[in-house]
Every structure is written in C-alpha cells, then in structure tokens.
Amino acid sequence: MKVVAIDYGAARTGVAVSDPTGTIARPLGVVERARSEAGLARLAELIRTEAAERVVVGLPLTLRGERGAQALETEAFLEALRSAIDVPVESFDERFTTRLARTGPGDSQISRPHRPSRYGLFSRRRKRTPQALSEPDDARAAAHLLSSYLEWSSAARE
Numbered sequence: 001m002k003v004v005a006i007d008y009g010a011a012r013t014g015v016a017v018s019d020p021t022g023t024i025a026r027p028l029g030v031v032e033r034a035r036s037e038a039g040l041a042r043l044a045e046l047i048r049t050e051a052a053e054r055v056v057v058g059l060p061l062t063l064r065g066e067r068g069a070q071a072l073e074t075e076a077f078l079e080a081l082r083s084a085i086d087v088p089v090e091s092f093d094e095r096f097t098t099r100l101a102r103t104g105p106g107d108s109q110i111s112r113p114h115r116p117s118r119y120g121l122f123s124r125r126r127k128r129t130p131q132a133l134s135e136p137d138d139a140r141a142a143a144h145l146l147s148s149y150l151e152w153s154s155a156a157r158e
C-alpha cells in the first residue's frame with residue numbers, strides 16, 4: 001500500500017512517500033503554508049499524483065504524550081485535509097522526527113570536505129540560506145515519520 005506522510009508545520013510542511021509495497025520511505029518535498037487553500041490544493045495534487053492509498057500526518061504530542069498547542073493546530077489541519085481529499089487520513093505520533101532528520105545520514109548541515117570535480121579542480125560550494133538548510137529537514141522528518149509508521153503498521157499486521 002502506497003502511503004504519503006506529512007510533517008505539518010504552519011510555515012513549511014514536509015512530505016514523504018513510500019514505495020508501492022509500503023516498505024521504503026523517501027522524502028518528496030516541502031509545501032509552504034499547507035493549511036491555506038493553495039497549500040491544501042498542492043497537497044491534494046501530490047497525493048493524487050503519487051496515487052497514495054493512505055495519508056499519515058505526524059501528531060506532535062508533548063514528551064508526556066499530551067496534546068499541546070502544536071498538536072491542536074495539527075488536528076485542525078488534519079480536519080481540513082480530510083475535507084480536501086478522498087483518501088483515508090490518520091495521525092501518528094511524530095515525537096523526535098525533526099530531531100532525527102537533523103542528525104541522520106545526509107544531514108545538509110554537516111560540513112563535508114570539498115571533492116575534486118571530474119575536471120580535477122575543486123568545485124565551489126554554494127552558500128546556502130537558512131531556509132534552504134531547513135527545507136530538506138522538513139521532508140526528511142516526514143520520511144522518518146513514514147518509516148516509523150510503516151514499521152509500526154507492518155508489526156501490527158503480524
């Protein structure tokens with residue numbers, strides 16, 4: 001079953017998708033202001049294009065497992081998303097996914113050595129803006145969320 005995961009944020013929302021078998025998660029991208037009409041339309045388009053059979057939205061519970069202000073905002077987004085698409089939408093505990101995304105492999109904030117280009121010269125590194133550094137984190141957080149969900153749902157079926 002193909003699943004799309006959403007790591008909701010008021011400004012930027014990370015999106016990830018599984019393979020058709022529902023075993024591998026990969027970051028898909030970022031949607032700006034996802035709760036807006038344009039943001040919901042963009043998410044609906046991504047979900048349709050990916051032919052997702054289920055959508056999972058990360059629910060940011062507190063460390064005690066309680067619903068704080070961010071979780072309540074996310075629940076309002078969940079309801080808006082459910083109204084915008086015809087695919088089942090569920091929430092899943094997303095504690096620590098953004099932190100994992102920032103410290104996991106492929107972290108864009110980790111300094112990497114310059115490598116010679118194919119012409120034997122060292123390539124120049126582009127200076128990245130703070131926004132460019134954070135956007136991959138949003139999509140990677142969604143991929144971590146999706147990986148956790150896929151693992152949990154696989155164990156629940158056994």
